[in-house]
Amino acid sequence: MAVVWRIRGEMVQYDIAVIGAGPAGLFCAIHAAAPGSRIIVLEKMDGPGKKLLLSGTGQCNITHIGEMRDFLARYGDHGKLVKPALFSFTNKALLAFFEERALPMQAEENGKVFPRSRQSADVLAVLLAECKTKGVNIHCGEPVTAVTRQTAGFELVTPRAVYRSTVLVITTGGSSYPKTGSTGDGVRFAQLLGQPVTETAPALTPLLIKNFPFAALAGISFEEMPFTVWRGGKKVGEYRGDVLFTHLGVSGPGILDASRHIQPDDLLKLSFVGTIKREEFTADLSRRVQENRTWNVSTILAGYPIPERLNRKLLKLSDIPDELKCNHFSAEQRTRLVTNCTEFPLIVTAPGGYAVAMVTRGGVALDGVNLKTMESKTIPRLYFAGEVLDIDGDTGGYNLQAAFSTGFLAAEGIRKRAEEKSRMAGE
Numbered sequence: 001m002a003v004v005w006r007i008r009g010e011m012v013q014y015d016i017a018v019i020g021a022g023p024a025g026l027f028c029a030i031h032a033a034a035p036g037s038r039i040i041v042l043e044k045m046d047g048p049g050k051k052l053l054l055s056g057t058g059q060c061n062i063t064h065i066g067e068m069r070d071f072l073a074r075y076g077d078h079g080k081l082v083k084p085a086l087f088s089f090t091n092k093a094l095l096a097f098f099e100e101r102a103l104p105m106q107a108e109e110n111g112k113v114f115p116r117s118r119q120s121a122d123v124l125a126v127l128l129a130e131c132k133t134k135g136v137n138i139h140c141g142e143p144v145t146a147v148t149r150q151t152a153g154f155e156l157v158t159p160r161a162v163y164r165s166t167v168l169v170i171t172t173g174g175s176s177y178p179k180t181g182s183t184g185d186g187v188r189f190a191q192l193l194g195q196p197v198t199e200t201a202p203a204l205t206p207l208l209i210k211n212f213p214f215a216a217l218a219g220i221s222f223e224e225m226p227f228t229v230w231r232g233g234k235k236v237g238e239y240r241g242d243v244l245f246t247h248l249g250v251s252g253p254g255i256l257d258a259s260r261h262i263q264p265d266d267l268l269k270l271s272f273v274g275t276i277k278r279e280e281f282t283a284d285l286s287r288r289v290q291e292n293r294t295w296n297v298s299t300i301l302a303g304y305p306i307p308e309r310l311n312r313k314l315l316k317l318s319d320i321p322d323e324l325k326c327n328h329f330s331a332e333q334r335t336r337l338v339t340n341c342t343e344f345p346l347i348v349t350a351p352g353g354y355a356v357a358m359v360t361r362g363g364v365a366l367d368g369v370n371l372k373t374m375e376s377k378t379i380p381r382l383y384f385a386g387e388v389l390d391i392d393g394d395t396g397g398y399n400l401q402a403a404f405s406t407g408f409l410a411a412e413g414i415r416k417r418a419e420e421k422s423r424m425a426g427e
């Protein structure tokens with residue numbers, strides 16, 4: 001295996017070329033490196049791991065502490081397909097990898113795992129230090145602009161050089177958050193090489209809401225909010241999760257996870273009073289109103305765990321003046337208030353686009369890849385790992401775990417192939 005790198009007349013030999021220095025590419029390079037092997041990682045941006053640095057709002061929710069078998073349901077209907085990768089390098093193995101390199105990890109009560117330092121930069125630093133130890137060359141600011149198949153492997157073109165490689169790993173990520181460098185190049189390269197791909201779309205997206213009434217309350221968040229989704233008058237989904245108001249609509253892990261099932265024009269109904277049902281809330285509100293006839297309705301509403309600013313907004317949207325006394329609270333006003341507290345209706349205009357999507361749905365088709373080695377089924381020595389593949393998980397660390405696990409498995413595939421080759425050469 002050899003990569004020939006020509007630059008200013010110089011020629012350097014590598015064994016493996018990796019496109020993209022995100023978690024999948026770096027992890028693959030680290031584990032594919034064997035003594036004496038030469039590996040190059042080509043990265044388009046001026047530094048590696050730009051998206052990793054942003055992950056978990058800079059704190060890096062690296063994985064989830066749950067049982068691996070429970071991970072599978074977190075990748076939509078592709079869970080079974082990701083299984084070999086996830087089980088070849090589990091969440092526990094990932095934690096051990098970082099802990100052995102002096103980066104302790106910590107699980108939150110909800111199972112999300114972060115580095116104890118809460119710094120994505122520390123995760124990246126471990127990966128880069130390991131690349132250095134293993135002799136992996138990382139060239140930043142070198143976007144690969146073309147990939148072609150040659151008799152002896154692949155040719156990669158960058159603005160600085162042309163590389164020839166026997167083994168190629170594509171780990172260019174998806175198309176979301178393009179400012180981090182992932183702009184869908186890997187899917188285009190795969191397609192040009194003849195690899196099947198599926199349609200891509202933004203996933204884990206905030207939702208844009210028609211005439212969003214809570215824009216002024218952007219930043220308020222709700223823990224474990226129950227909400228339902230309606231289409232053509234029928235309930236099509238029931239969810240519970242953390243929800244955040246933005247300037248244009250709703251976000252937060254609960255919404256992001258549900259977004260894969262939500263379409264434009266769907267109706268969301270949010271409950272601001274937790275799991276208490278409409279009928280129970282009506283009865284409870286009526287009892288409090290009856291028992292406190294001289295109180296303001298706003299004082300009664302303040303008795304529920306609703307943020308104060310939202311409380312005032314809900315009264316306004318229900319046409320209830322601030323000073324309205326309970327003994328003047330009409331049945332219509334009560335019905336409006338109950339609806340707004342338990343089933344606040346919001347119409348989805350659209351899911352957010354790639355600029356705000358956490359991940360990309362679709363990509364390199366899984367049925368074109370040997371999922372036990374991550375090697376193309378039709379193009380020998382071409383490997384894929386990470387978000388460039390048609391894999392997208394829920395929030396909670398599932399996407400980074402998939403990137404690390406598939407990166408690891410691709411490395412295993414590359415090593416096994418190399419061992420097989422040298423065994424055959426020795427026979």
Ligand SMILES: Cc1cc2nc3c(=O)[nH]c(=O)nc-3n(C[C@H](O)[C@H](O)[C@H](O)COP(=O)(O)OP(=O)(O)OC[C@H]3O[C@@H](n4cnc5c(N)ncnc54)[C@H](O)[C@@H]3O)c2cc1C
Nearest residue numbers: 020022023024044055056061144173181386387397399400
């Ligand atoms: C804001 C945000 C927060 C997130 N938080 C979390 C979280 O807390 N937990 C979690 O599990 N997931 C999180 N994710 C998702 C997670 O970060 C990604 O799924 C993961 O980074 C994918 O890893 P990857 O290596 O496959 O791709 P990427 O991290 O996208 O890396 C791909 C790399 O390839 C490079 N590249 C692309 N094209 C070329 C080219 N032509 N030539 C050279 N280089 C190229 C890119 O510049 C990039 O550096 C988050 C995503 C976003 C956007």
